[in-house]
Amino acid sequence: MKEHMVLQEMMVQKVRIYSIALMQMRMWNFVRAMRCFFHDQIRYIVVNEFQKDLNGITTIAEASQLHQELVKKLYRRCLLGQKHVMLWNVLDDCLILIARYRHSAKSFNVLTLFKIFDDFHNNVDLFCNAVKMASAGANYWLSDLLLLADFTSIYIDLHDSS
Structure with a gap:
């Protein structure tokens, strides 16, 4: 009987460890997706679009105008414009929760980690839905962010078991 209890406890512990590892992987994938998206947006704008337009400049006024357009694109593509405040706030909340999770993982309180x-x-989910709504029209480039960030179906088993 005692051996049965020990084996049962070991199986429960394995499931907890697996679940915690999966939660950490989900959070890491989200952070990596955000980093890749913003890095690619900046690199794409600066290297491709700006460099292409830079070659045709003949006056300082044209250079100033091109610089202003570049800054506007960078703000928009990095979600710093007025239209993207909600996206940025939800993204910030996600990053705060990741930091809270990492801090709570030290105590290994499984219930807190699952919460x-x-x-x-x-x-x-809220972030991905907001990106879906914002990616129409002129913000077509946000669909790239959605492809990187929306791993919901991969982690659905973990979410349902918690």
């Missing part, structure tokens, strides 16, 4: 992850998962 934080559940909040994170809900915020990522």
